[in-house]
Amino acid sequence: MKKPYKFLLIFLIFSILLTVACAPRAVRKKKKVKDISLARILVKKELVVGMEDNFPPYVFRDRNTGTLKGFDIDFTKAICEVLDLKPKFKIIDWAQKDYLLGTRSIDCIINGFSYSPSRSKAFTLSIPYIRTAGVLTVREDSPYDSIEDVKSKIIGVQASSSTIMSIRAASKKYGELANIQTFASADSALVALENGEIEAIAHDVLVVNNLIINKGKPYKIIPEALDADEYVIAFKKGDIALKKKIEEALYILAENGTLEAISKKWFGSNIIIVGR
Numbered sequence: 001m002k003k004p005y006k007f008l009l010i011f012l013i014f015s016i017l018l019t020v021a022c023a024p025r026a027v028r029k030k031k032k033v034k035d036i037s038l039a040r041i042l043v044k045k046e047l048v049v050g051m052e053d054n055f056p057p058y059v060f061r062d063r064n065t066g067t068l069k070g071f072d073i074d075f076t077k078a079i080c081e082v083l084d085l086k087p088k089f090k091i092i093d094w095a096q097k098d099y100l101l102g103t104r105s106i107d108c109i110i111n112g113f114s115y116s117p118s119r120s121k122a123f124t125l126s127i128p129y130i131r132t133a134g135v136l137t138v139r140e141d142s143p144y145d146s147i148e149d150v151k152s153k154i155i156g157v158q159a160s161s162s163t164i165m166s167i168r169a170a171s172k173k174y175g176e177l178a179n180i181q182t183f184a185s186a187d188s189a190l191v192a193l194e195n196g197e198i199e200a201i202a203h204d205v206l207v208v209n210n211l212i213i214n215k216g217k218p219y220k221i222i223p224e225a226l227d228a229d230e231y232v233i234a235f236k237k238g239d240i241a242l243k244k245k246i247e248e249a250l251y252i253l254a255e256n257g258t259l260e261a262i263s264k265k266w267f268g269s270n271i272i273i274v275g276r
Contacts, residue, residue, distance in 0.1 A: 037239035041107060047085045049076050050092040050100055051111035054187050057210045057266045058112050071266040072110050075129075078258050082249040094185075095160045098122065101236045108242070109234040112204060114162035124239050126247055128230035129259070129274050134166035135205045135225055139193060140218040144200070147174045147224050153199035154179050156189035163202045166227035174224075194218070202226060206267060230273070250274050 041047055051059050051072060059070040068089055080087040090106050100106045101123065113119075115128055136150055144150045151174055157163050159182040171177050181198055183189040189201045190211075205225070211217040235243050253259045254274040263270045 033238065035238060035241045037107075037235070037243075038241035038245050040104075041083075041085065041242060041245075045085055046088050047076070047080055047083075048088045048090055048105075048107045049111075050090050050097060050106035050109045052094055052185070053091050054185060055112055055207060057206070057214075071262060072112075074262045074265070075259070076110050078253050078262065079246055079249045082252055083245065094158070097160075097234075101234065104236065107235070108239075108246070112207075112231055113234045114165075115230045115232045116162060116165055119162075119234070122237065124235040124237050124243050126233035126235070126243055127250065127274065128232050129250060130231040130263075130271055131273050132229045132231065132271070133205045133225040134163050134202055134227050134229055135208065136200045136202055136222040137193070137208045137219050138200045138222065139196075140220050142199070142220060145222065147177075147222055147226070150200045150222065151175055151177045152179060154181055154197075156181050156183055156192055156198040156201040157203075158183055158186045158189060161186070162229070163204075163226070166229065167202055169227040190217075204229070206271075 053059055053061050053068060055070070055072075057070050058072045059068060061067065062069050073089070076087050076089070079085075092100055092106065092109075097109055101109065113125075115125060119125065136147060136155065138144045138150065144153070147170060155167070155177060157167065157180055164180070164182075167177050167180060181189075181192075183192065186201075186203055186207070189198070189203075192198045193201045200222070205221065208219060208221055212219050212221075233243070233246060250259070251274065254272060254276075259272040259274060260270045263272045
């Protein structure tokens, strides 16, 4: 083969390869998934909300009637009223929340669902609506008064809860809190605390404060917070349309004072952070 022709052929092949490499490939394009999350809700005129029923003052059952009460109940009803939807409350096993959202057995979770970077990758999350904190709680007669006092003791925590992440955050500041015992529910951990089976429990400060003030529980809150916490509404990953519509309702409820009224009813003060 003559040299000029050889070089021309090499140049031609190189040009073809370069053109192919730079050209968009149809097979590599991700097919857009149509977001029908809001349309589904508007068609059925119902919002199915997953929650536990033992998380006062957020959600609990009236002792006499068995009906669901609490901040999250009033909060959800207010959202649904703005959107002209019927709220349907579905009691769930917290450990199954990922599966239930993924299979659309529930439309969202409104139940003390904490924001975290890892959760934002697994779920579509709303703007935060409440700011709270994770704390350690001990028995009222306990000699422990600080995280330092209890960091080597047995600390109870609900399995699959974000409080475990709060404990990890506190470990960076106070030293390793390694002696952790998980329970199926926060109630189970509190019973273990009262029975002396564990020395402390990690839980939401607003929940523990409610149990002390309104239920007369013999607990004492360690004054140092494990970690700051913000609650969000969780949706199936990709349900952006539904998330945005509910956020629109949150801003309306914040502006007209409804969220403030609900917060003062259940917490005694306005701890809503929507629009603030």
